[in-house]
Amino acid sequence: MLKIENLHASVADKPILKGLNLTINAGEVHAIMGPNGAGKSTTGYVLGGRPGYEVTEGSATFNGQDLFALDPHERAASGLFLGFQYPVEIPGVSNLQFLREALNSQRKFHDLPPLSGGEFLKLAKEKAGLLRMDMEMLKRPVNVGFSGGEKKRAEMVQMGILDPKLAILDETDSGLDIDALRICGEGINAIMRKPDKAVLLITHYQRLLDYVKPDFVHVLAGGRIVKSGGPELAHQLEEHGYEAVEGQAA
Amino acid sequence: MTDTATLPTRKSEDWRYADLAALEKLWPLPEAEDLTVAAGGTYARAIVQTGGGVTQLRLTLEAGASAALHILNTGDAYGRVEVEAILHEGADLTLGAVQLASGQGTAEIVTTVRHMEPNATSRQMVRSVAGGMATASYLGKVYVAKGADGTDGEQSVRAMLLDRTAQANARPELEIHADDVKCAHGCAVGELDKNGLFYLAARGIEPARAKALMLQAFVAEAFDGAGDEDHLRSMAQAALEAML
Numbered sequence: 319m320l321k322i323e324n325l326h327a328s329v330a331d332k333p334i335l336k337g338l339n340l341t342i343n344a345g346e347v348h349a350i351m352g353p354n355g356a357g358k359s360t361t362g363y364v365l366g367g368r369p370g371y372e373v374t375e376g377s378a379t380f381n382g383q384d385l386f387a388l389d390p391h392e393r394a395a396s397g398l399f400l401g402f403q404y405p406v407e408i409p410g411v412s413n414l415q416f417l418r419e420a421l422n423s424q425r426k427f428h429d430l431p432p433l434s435g436g437e438f439l440k441l442a443k444e445k446a447g448l449l450r451m452d453m454e455m456l457k458r459p460v461n462v463g464f465s466g467g468e469k470k471r472a473e474m475v476q477m478g479i480l481d482p483k484l485a486i487l488d489e490t491d492s493g494l495d496i497d498a499l500r501i502c503g504e505g506i507n508a509i510m511r512k513p514d515k516a517v518l519l520i521t522h523y524q525r526l527l528d529y530v531k532p533d534f535v536h537v538l539a540g541g542r543i544v545k546s547g548g549p550e551l552a553h554q555l556e557e558h559g560y561e562a563v564e565g566q567a568a
Numbered sequence: 569m570t571d572t573a574t575l576p577t578r579k580s581e582d583w584r585y586a587d588l589a590a591l592e593k594l595w596p597l598p599e600a601e602d603l604t605v606a607a608g609g610t611y612a613r614a615i616v617q618t619g620g621g622v623t624q625l626r627l628t629l630e631a632g633a634s635a636a637l638h639i640l641n642t643g644d645a646y647g648r649v650e651v652e653a654i655l656h657e658g659a660d661l662t663l664g665a666v667q668l669a670s671g672q673g674t675a676e677i678v679t680t681v682r683h684m685e686p687n688a689t690s691r692q693m694v695r696s697v698a699g700g701m702a703t704a705s706y707l708g709k710v711y712v713a714k715g716a717d718g719t720d721g722e723q724s725v726r727a728m729l730l731d732r733t734a735q736a737n738a739r740p741e742l743e744i745h746a747d748d749v750k751c752a753h754g755c756a757v758g759e760l761d762k763n764g765l766f767y768l769a770a771r772g773i774e775p776a777r778a779k780a781l782m783l784q785a786f787v788a789e790a791f792d793g794a795g796d797e798d799h800l801r802s803m804a805q806a807a808l809e810a811m812l
Contacts, residue, residue, distance in 0.1 A: 366766075366770050367766075367769070367770075368766050368770075369762060369766060389769070389775075390766060390769035390770055391768075391769040391770075391771075391772050391773055391774055391775065391778070393770075394769065394770055394771055394772035395772045399770075400770045402767065402770075405767070406761075406763050406764050406767040408764055408767075408768075408781065408782070408785045409785050409788055409789060410784055410785040410786075410787070410788020410789065410801075411781050411784055411785050411788075415781075416768075416771070416781065417771075419773055419777060419781065420768075420771035420772050420773050421772075423772045423773045423774055423777060424772035427772070459785075459788075476771060480771065480772065
């Protein structure tokens, strides 16, 4: 589904990613872990197409398409969902308006007719239910006045409604209490644990991985993947720290 | 408020950014509207000016009276809304304004709020968007008379430029002759928040729609609490979309 080869990327002319290789197939859940400054968030932003994140070398192919040839909204419409570590607040625009615009914009990209108000509300209600989010919250402006946990749950509701093929979730577990962590974890499984979908979790900690079991765990350090393994690698990291595990790899 | 006897020139501070050629065609201006809200009374009004013109309102709030004015000033011509408000003891004025200037248009909101007696409050919120070759200006003076202690006057002024060729001017001004006064003004001119635009794009929203939504967000709070909030918002939204 996603094939990243020898990816180099810079932010403000400073090289952050230095030869990242990663292949994600349909049906798989991957986790990228790593210390601060390793390039974890940059990986997500580069794939999502955030302005200011410049690809200097290498390629990323998403379902056979050159990802970097697409604008950010086209990447999203092609089935890439980027979950934000810090979701943006948009006053004066309700979650429902935002999501309906987003969904219909994606449908238009695929030459599909827009969903009617009724059809959309039914879908929104179903997905909000998965994340135990009250519909009243979706009538409020996007992320305004939401707690950290509510913002992350709202992101997962967005993911449910937009129904992507690949979700790249950047520290979805940060700012979550134990209950919210479980609800988000279960939401990710319900929405994305399917044979035709894939997930890339970007995280510092093992704890989200207790709920969303990864098939592969990668350690990112210095802008490259320095070690890959199964779920047991996350436990090793949690126990021994990044330095010890990186040391082994070297 | 403007003296209607002679056509102003740019030397006059209140007309510095005006489109004087357009003004000349409207000259002489009709008499300003005079309104008094009786002691303890309330008043609400929405002024919608699309496609230019000059609206002048002189408002007197007697003791304990309150007024909420909401202004939508849009178009590609010369549109100016002037409000002079005189606040007596304990009066309260809320002014929320959105102006959207496009093409070669000039949009202006000019306010003078006079706190003549103690404990009156005024809150002004002005959101301007200018695109093309247009100019959007806010000139706002808060005057606090001697002895008008306990005054609370606030001005929040923000402008957004859609094009490099557009212009915004903001001149919040305070003239205070009392001691115990709280007056705050904030003003910023900027471009659309790039984080917000990327967030919308990352959900699949096309660039033009993303801009429209961010502008909707930008002007939204100016109409908070207006009686016909939804109507004003949708009119503003339609005008915004026409600008993109």
